Every structure is written in structure tokens, then in C-alpha cells.
Amino acid sequence: MGATAKVLSVAFGRAMREERLNKGLSQEELAFRCNLDRTYISSVERGKVNPSIHITWLIAVGLDIPLWVLIKSAEELASNKEK
Amino acid sequence: MGATAKVLSVAFGRAMREERLNKGLSQEELAFRCNLDRTYISSVERGKVNPSIHITWLIAVGLDIPLWVLIKSAEELASNKEK
DNA sequence: CTGTGACTCAAAGTCCGTG
DNA sequence: TCACGGACTTTGAGTCACA
Numbered sequence: 186m187g188a189t190a191k192v193l194s195v196a197f198g199r200a201m202r203e204e205r206l207n208k209g210l211s212q213e214e215l216a217f218r219c220n221l222d223r224t225y226i227s228s229v230e231r232g233k234v235n236p237s238i239h240i241t242w243l244i245a246v247g248l249d250i251p252l253w254v255l256i257k258s259a260e261e262l263a264s265n266k267e268k
Numbered sequence: 269m270g271a272t273a274k275v276l277s278v279a280f281g282r283a284m285r286e287e288r289l290n291k292g293l294s295q296e297e298l299a300f301r302c303n304l305d306r307t308y309i310s311s312v313e314r315g316k317v318n319p320s321i322h323i324t325w326l327i328a329v330g331l332d333i334p335l336w337v338l339i340k341s342a343e344e345l346a347s348n349k350e351k
Numbered sequence: 352c353t354g355t356g357a358c359t360c361a362a363a364g365t366c367c368g369t370g
Numbered sequence: 371t372c373a374c375g376g377a378c379t380t381t382g383a384g385t386c387a388c389a
Contacts, residue, residue: 193325193335211371222365227373234363237318237382242276251343252276257336294352305384310353317382320363 192263195232197241200258202230204248219247278315279346280324283338285313287331302330 245252328335
């Protein structure tokens, strides 16, 4: 992954964390709802990994919002971050 | 990947192909714009792979539309397909 | 111009811990 | 409750020859 490659994953992680906190969920609770590992949720939020579209969908379902809404927030965050 | 796991990837492939054809692009041309292999583009369109969020973003950029728009179309296709 | 199987390799993703 | 690490298995990324 090149330098700009991580921009979206980092933004996605931020958007996802924001949404999780809005719902008052812990990483562990979200992990349970998504059927994903607790430590993996953490990695995604910190932008350490580049999740598949299927994983992002699981997360959106766990957060109880459409995936496109999450992606839209992420893209907005990403473009605001561009220097 | 379980049975329902492929639903979104398949829908994403459809949405993406639709958009590509709307722009009058060949898989080869899109592949060039995305810096991806032609055969890989083909796999994504056919829902054979479960692309990462980074890949979907490259494709959206190549198609010159925001990723969330593409995802939104995909989710709509997916929910219409649910029997 | 596109679909497909086979392949290699890096990264995703899980599970065990720690402070 | 979370960040982070090590070790491990599975999957995606990316390319090729051929139909």
C-alpha cells in the first residue's frame, strides 16, 4: 500500500469509531455484533488494516447503518484531511 | 466466505459494470485508469473476489464518481435481490 | 474485448496474551 | 476499555496463458 493508499482506511476507521461511540458501544460489543475479533476492530479503527468490502459491510450492519453512509463520512473526512 | 457474504461483492460488481458501461469504457481502459490488471477488474465485476476498501476506492476514482455512490447502488441492488 | 483456472506472495483476519 | 504484540491460518492482490 502506497502513501495515499491508507487515506481511506484511516478515514474509514475514524468514521466508524465516531459512529460506534455515538451508539455507546464498546469495541468488544461491536465485535460481537459483527462476528469479528475484538483486536481486529481495534486495528480497523486505527487504520492499520485495509478491510475487504465484506468486512466493512459487517461493520456497518453491526453499527446499524447503511454502508454507504459510513463510506460517505469517510470520504468527507479524507478530503478534509488533504493538505 | 459464507453464502450471504458474497451478496455485496456481487452487487458491487454489477453496480461497477453498469457505471463502466455508462461511461463507455472497456475493462481494459478502466484497468489502465485504476492501475489494476484487466483480469482483476473482470473478477471484481463478476463478484468472484471480495475487494478491499482500497481497491473499491481505486475503481471509483477510475470511474470518476465518489465511492459512496457506487456502494449505495450496490446496496440497493443487493436488497432488491433478496428474495 | 472478456472469462477463467492456476499460481505466488503479501496481507487480512483470528486467537493467545500484556500493561 | 483499549492499544499493542507474537504466532498462526486464511484470503485477497496481482499476473499469466488460454479459450
